[in-house]
Amino acid sequence: MPFATAHTVALNGALGHLIDVQADVSPGQAGVTMVGRADTALREGQERIRMAVHNSGLHWPVTKRSTILLAPADLRKSGTHFDVAMAVAVLGADAQLPASALHGAAFIGELTLSGGLRPAVGVLPMVLAVAERGVRRVFVPEPQSEEAAMVPGVEVLGVRSLAQVVALLRGEEVPTAPPVAASSGTQLLTWRGEERLDELDMADLHGLLDVKYAVEVAAAGGHAVLLSGPKGAGKTSIAERIPTILPDLIPEESLELTAVHSLAGILDPADGMLVRPPFSAPHHDASKASVIGGGHGQVRPGELSRAHCGVLFLDEFPLFRSDVIDALRQPLENGDITIARQEESVRLPARGLLVLAANPCPCGNYSNDPQLDRCKCLEAVRRAYRARVSGPVIDRIDITRHLRPAKGSSRDMFRPPESSAEIRARVTAARERQHERFAGCSWRLNSQIPSPRLKDAWPLRQDAQALVDLETYRGRLSARGAVRVMRMAWTVADLASVRLGVDVHPGVDEVGVALRLRAGQPLDLRVAFEEAAG
Amino acid sequence: MTETTETTATAHQPATAEARIALGRYGEDVAARYLTGQGLVLLERNWRCAEGELDLVLREGEVLVACEVKTRTSLVAGTPHEAITDAKLDRLKRLAERWAQERGLRPPETRIDLVAVLRPRRGAAVVDHVRGLA
Numbered sequence: 001m002p003f004a005t006a007h008t009v010a011l012n013g014a015l016g017h018l019i020d021v022q023a024d025v026s027p028g029q030a031g032v033t034m035v036g037r038a039d040t041a042l043r044e045g046q047e048r049i050r051m052a053v054h055n056s057g058l059h060w061p062v063t064k065r066s067t068i069l070l071a072p073a074d075l076r077k078s079g080t081h082f083d084v085a086m087a088v089a090v091l092g093a094d095a096q097l098p099a100s101a102l103h104g105a106a107f108i109g110e111l112t113l114s115g116g117l118r119p120a121v122g123v124l125p126m127v128l129a130v131a132e133r134g135v136r137r138v139f140v141p142e143p144q145s146e147e148a149a150m151v152p153g154v155e156v157l158g159v160r161s162l163a164q165v166v167a168l169l170r171g172e173e174v175p176t177a178p179p180v181a182a183s184s185g186t187q188l189l190t191w192r193g194e195e196r197l198d199e200l201d202m203a204d205l206h207g208l209l210d211v212k213y214a215v216e217v218a219a220a221g222g223h224a225v226l227l228s229g230p231k232g233a234g235k236t237s238i239a240e241r242i243p244t245i246l247p248d249l250i251p252e253e254s255l256e257l258t259a260v261h262s263l264a265g266i267l268d269p270a271d272g273m274l275v276r277p278p279f280s281a282p283h284h285d286a287s288k289a290s291v292i293g294g295g296h297g298q299v300r301p302g303e304l305s306r307a308h309c310g311v312l313f314l315d316e317f318p319l320f321r322s323d324v325i326d327a328l329r330q331p332l333e334n335g336d337i338t339i340a341r342q343e344e345s346v347r348l349p350a351r352g353l354l355v356l357a358a359n360p361c362p363c364g365n366y367s368n369d370p371q372l373d374r375c376k377c378l379e380a381v382r383r384a385y386r387a388r389v390s391g392p393v394i395d396r397i398d399i400t401r402h403l404r405p406a407k408g409s410s411r412d413m414f415r416p417p418e419s420s421a422e423i424r425a426r427v428t429a430a431r432e433r434q435h436e437r438f439a440g441c442s443w444r445l446n447s448q449i450p451s452p453r454l455k456d457a458w459p460l461r462q463d464a465q466a467l468v469d470l471e472t473y474r475g476r477l478s479a480r481g482a483v484r485v486m487r488m489a490w491t492v493a494d495l496a497s498v499r500l501g502v503d504v505h506p507g508v509d510e511v512g513v514a515l516r517l518r519a520g521q522p523l524d525l526r527v528a529f530e531e532a533a534g
Numbered sequence: 535m536t537e538t539t540e541t542t543a544t545a546h547q548p549a550t551a552e553a554r555i556a557l558g559r560y561g562e563d564v565a566a567r568y569l570t571g572q573g574l575v576l577l578e579r580n581w582r583c584a585e586g587e588l589d590l591v592l593r594e595g596e597v598l599v600a601c602e603v604k605t606r607t608s609l610v611a612g613t614p615h616e617a618i619t620d621a622k623l624d625r626l627k628r629l630a631e632r633w634a635q636e637r638g639l640r641p642p643e644t645r646i647d648l649v650a651v652l653r654p655r656r657g658a659a660v661v662d663h664v665r666g667l668a
Contacts, residue, residue, distance in 0.1 A: 029623055029667040030615035063615040063650070063662065 002026050002064075004092025004099065007106040007135060008085035009126040010070075010077045011263070011298065012344060016129020018106075020071040021082065023089035028065035036070030039078040048080075048111045049087040056115035056163040061094045076344065078298055080110040081120040084139060087111060087162055088169065101169040105137040106130045108144075115162045117141040117180050124262040127151045128255075139165055141180050147262060150255065150273055200241045203419040210523050211238055211401050215355075216423055217517060218399055219245050220430035221491030222445035223484075224332060224354040226317070226394070228520075229403030230372075231364035235357040238403075239281075239313045242355060244420035246277040246310070247428035250435070253309040253444075256349055260308050264301045278310035280352070284319040291320075292327045294339050299346045304328075304337055307352035317356040318388040325393055328354070332396040335448055351448070356397065358389050372405075398447065398484050400520035430494040446490040451483040460486055461507040468511055481518065488514040557653070561605025562589055565649040568661050574599060581633055588629050590649075598641035600630035605651040614650035615664065623667055 002025045010017045032046045046068070053060045068086055070077055085107040091097050108126055110118040120126075123144040128151050130138060137155045140148045145158025159165050161177035168174060202212065211227070211234070218225045219242060227235040249257060258274045261267040267274075282291050282303045289295050293302035304312055314320060331337045331350035339346045360366040361382045366375035375382070434445055437458075443449060449458065459465065468485055471477040477485065489506040492513045496504040504510070516523055562579065569592055570576055578591040590601040602622075604614030626646045634641055648664040 027664045027666075029618055029620075030613065062613045063664075 002093050002095075004089050004097070004102060006085040006089040006092065006102045007130065008082050008108060009106065009129050010075060010082075011079065011122050011126060012075075012346060015346070016126050017072070017075055018130055018133040018135070019075075019077065019082070019085075020069075021085040021089045022069045022071060023086070023093040024067045024069075025061045025064050025090060025093040026067075027063075030063055030065060032066045032068065034068045034070075036068075036073045037076045038070055038082075039076070041080050042070075042077055042082055045080060045083045045086055045111075048113065049083050049090065051113040052083070052111040052115040052162050053087055053091065055113060056161065056166070058091060058096065058163070058166060059094070061090070064094075066090050066093070080118075081108045081126075083111040084109040084117065084162065084165060088165060091166065097166065097169050104135060105139065105169075106135045107139045107165070108148075109139070109141045109159070111162060116177060117160060117162070119143045119180055119182065121265040122263045123147050124150060124255075124267070125259040127154060127156070128259060130154075139168070143180055143182065147258075147267065150258065200244055201420045202241050202245060202423055203417045205234060205237055205241070206417055208234055208238065208403070211403060212418070212423070213523060214399050214401050214517055215242050216245065216427060217488065217491050217495060218242070218353060218355075219423075220427045220495055221434070221488060222351070222353055222447035223398035223488055223491065224356075224396065224447075225399045225401070226356045226358065226389075226397045227401050227403060228358045228360060228389075229401075230360055230367060230405055233403035233405050235403055236313075236315055239311070239315070239355045239357060240279070241420065242311045242313075242353065243277050243279045245423040245427050246353075247424060247431060248275050249277060249309055250444075257308050257310070260301050260305050260349060264306055266306070278307050278352075279313065280307040280310065281313040281315060284314070284316045284321075286320075286324065288321065288323050288327060291324050292337055292339065293346075293348050294341075299339055299341070299348075301348050302337075304331055304350045304352065305348040308349045310352050311355055312352040313355045313357070315357045317358045318385050322388070325388070328393055329396060332393070335443075354397075361385055395478055395480055396484075398488050399517045401517075402520055426495060426498050429498040430491065433494045433497065434491075446487045446494070447484075449487055449490075454483065454486055458490065460489060460511065461505060464489065464507045464511040467508055467515075471515060476519075477515075485511065485514045485518055488517065557605055557607070558603075560653070561649075561651040562603050564605075564651050564659055564661060565601065565603040566590055568649065568663065569601065572663070578633075581629075583629065583632060583636075585632070586625055586629055588626070588633060591630075591633055593641075594645075596641065597643045597645050598630065598634060598639070599645050599647050600626055600633070601647045601649055602626060603649045603651065605653065607653055607655065609652070614652070615648065615662075618648060618667060 004023055006021045008019050008021055010019050034043055034046055050060050088097060088102060088107055092099065092102050108120050108123060110120065112118060119141045123140055124147050127138055127148045131151050131154045137157065138148055139157045139159055142158035142160050145156050148156040157168060160180050164174050164177055215225060215238060217223060227238060229235055254273050254275055257278065258267065261274060280303045289302065291302045292304055293299060332354060335351040337348050337350040361375050361377045362385050363375055363377050366382065367373040438444060468482050472482045489510040492510040493504045493506040513523065566576055574592040574594045576590065576592050581588045581591055588600050589603040592599040592601060604617055606614050623646060630644050630646065646667045648667055650662040652660040
């Protein structure tokens, strides 16, 4: 039978499709025909595999007609990692490989003319996809074998050349081959102090107790934050330190984030699984494609998805392009982002903690206090600037904090500031309470509870609910705002439970704190830190 | 590497035009004998018109077969199979139709075949018959 099938994967955003590469080698006009909606880079593969087979000491069926089908034929396929699967399918069809060898295996890799493999991008999500579809053996370029091995239940074979793949399939001794060249992209610049974020700690910041409590709530429940205030007030300093109070990723999150980074091509194989929450701070000039995701051909995850399970910090938020600002609405509601393309729409995870920072005016010197006001902006400019901060995105922000420039007297006189580790312990405990509560649900944190479920399954105490309803009735809270306050009340209660060591159900106090956090009013920290009072 | 390939190529190529024609004729003889041995009926050899030439015209049952013969002494310049391009195949189809038209024939089916004859310096010639090029 002049026919064989090999498996590989096509990536469509974070979605992997199992692809059958079928090859038929029959008499006819000599040549290669390829069908199945392949893009140019993939189509060029037929030239690569022909020479790769030839230069691997194998025989390409030159006198016959090879037809290669990529099925499902209606799915658009792009990328160059189909080469190995196409080559082995042709060799199988030409009876150069045992027919059973291709069964249950998937092949990922681009070939060079000499028969060597080149590294591939997105191997982790690809292997995840094929593992779900019953594939038990995957052949990947050697540098990606560690990445692929993160997927349980799959035998990973890291290979350097087509000859090695063929030898493994035939059960022969594996020939030596030069190592696979590193990925073509390389860090052009490295500099001292590049990793400065590793050194940060909340203990570096004195005072700001109110803001620190707010970000603790944000970190514990995943609630979006807006930090506003004049320059020098500590907005950036706080935001940069939020990852330090987040716990290590749970295995599930770790796999998701690593898959996103693999897709973005920024995963260093030497690093293994990502376990620390990422921090991403795009500049306000960034394009929509770079923040949200997109690009030509293969969809690349943007900063938003790269910060999945971590922190996305947008400094000078009002200066961001309006299309970027508008595109933030969906991830703020759903925890994912859909990128619509001409022929497909791609969903990427985007459950990072969103932290926005805004100056009160373009020059950053405006203050309500006339004594401190050094703003030189025109009133109209200032108003236009503020208009950008308001609107639909702001309604989706849970916590607003106004920061003041630090004064000498604001240093903590009585006790040193808490370290990140201390805060992180509380955040971790609060998150563990949530994981327990939401076991078996599709969400993990309070901020992600779907609103219908919130009212049914996790109601507030009756008087607390009445307070929320009253605020809504008075028009101080939108319907969306009310739901967000209720979610946040659960987080406040979780943190209180951790501090006090008893089970706190969200009541009037917790809702009161949540309302103040949302409205940007200063907190009475004695309410928040009941332990200190009692 | 290119240079050595070229020298070998010329070494394997018949030196003169006469020798090339002789080789072609030899290949066609071999092909004709092979095909008639397979039960095909030879109708005409080297039929020419303004557009080109058909090496062998045969009949297999009710099917009209126009056969292109490619003869090689080595595979240095690629296999004979690879020498059939889309354009050549189109021309062969047109020629076959024209041949039938000139003879007032209406075959229910027309097919283009290829016979590749490899005649190494030593040993017997190898014949490969490809039925129905696309």
